[in-house]
Amino acid sequence: MARNTLAEIADQGAANIAAAQKKKAEISVANKAIHAFGGEDAIIEFIASGGTISALCKVLGIGNTTFDRWVERGGEARQAAYARARVRAGQSLAEQTIDIADAATVQEVQLAKLRCDRRAWLASKLSEEFSDKQQPLVNIDLGSMALDALRKRSIEIE
Numbered sequence: 001m002a003r004n005t006l007a008e009i010a011d012q013g014a015a016n017i018a019a020a021q022k023k024k025a026e027i028s029v030a031n032k033a034i035h036a037f038g039g040e041d042a043i044i045e046f047i048a049s050g051g052t053i054s055a056l057c058k059v060l061g062i063g064n065t066t067f068d069r070w071v072e073r074g075g076e077a078r079q080a081a082y083a084r085a086r087v088r089a090g091q092s093l094a095e096q097t098i099d100i101a102d103a104a105t106v107q108e109v110q111l112a113k114l115r116c117d118r119r120a121w122l123a124s125k126l127s128e129e130f131s132d133k134q135q136p137l138v139n140i141d142l143g144s145m146a147l148d149a150l151r152k153r154s155i156e157i158e
Contacts, residue, residue: 037060062087089123097123
């Protein structure tokens with residue numbers, strides 16, 4: 001068991017306070033950058049139109065972790081709006097594949113296919129609507145089947 005001296009405890013307390021102040025300052029910078037961008041609605045619209053969080057953070061000049069903290073600090077309303085925007089982003093990306101495919105020339109077919117495939121993959125991650133994972137058709141509970149078989153066997157033995 002480690003024994004801490006008063007100086008070590010004070011140093012740890014000071015480090016904790018400094019870390020909390022740093023997080024608070026990062027959120028303040030994020031709030032100012034988001035306000036300059038057009039506010040929360042502009043952020044949600046950027047995401048819903050298929051913009052990535054990385055691109056948004058680069059434009060805002062903040063880190064992804066700071067953006068995540070900003071979303072969390074906004075409460076349930078901001079988190080719900082963010083979740084809806086992510087689903088809408090999946091729809092936007094899926095719609096973009098049609099435009100890319102229609103605009104492709106014979107020389108650009110491979111590039112267009114790659115761009116469409118990447119957008120379709122990302123859309124499947126953002127929205128279950130575009131996911132190619134199949135849901136199970138039959139749900140089997142092996143535990144209850146085994147118990148039923150044991151019960152039936154014990155009745156036959158008696």
